[in-house]
Amino acid sequence: MKETLRIKGMSCGHCVKAVEKALSEVSGVEKVQVDLGSGTATVDSSGPLDMAEVRRKIEKAGYELV
Numbered sequence: 001m002k003e004t005l006r007i008k009g010m011s012c013g014h015c016v017k018a019v020e021k022a023l024s025e026v027s028g029v030e031k032v033q034v035d036l037g038s039g040t041a042t043v044d045s046s047g048p049l050d051m052a053e054v055r056r057k058i059e060k061a062g063y064e065l066v
């Protein structure tokens with residue numbers, strides 16, 4: 001499954017790395033691609049994402065799921 005998430009608060013390459021790491025830890029996630037310019041992350045996963053978990057990981061990393 002492929003899903004595009006909007007993430008608020010990313011401003012540089014470090015943010016991209018942090019968000020990539022956070023999302024890669026979510027259950028079922030196989031691939032993460034973050035686009036800083038548009039503030040989005042595209043996530044490939046083996047099944048439906050647990051959005052509560054996604055939100056938790058993103059917020060723990062210091063960003064916000066829009």
Ligand SMILES: [Cu+2]
Nearest residue numbers: 011012014015
């Ligand atoms: Cu940054």
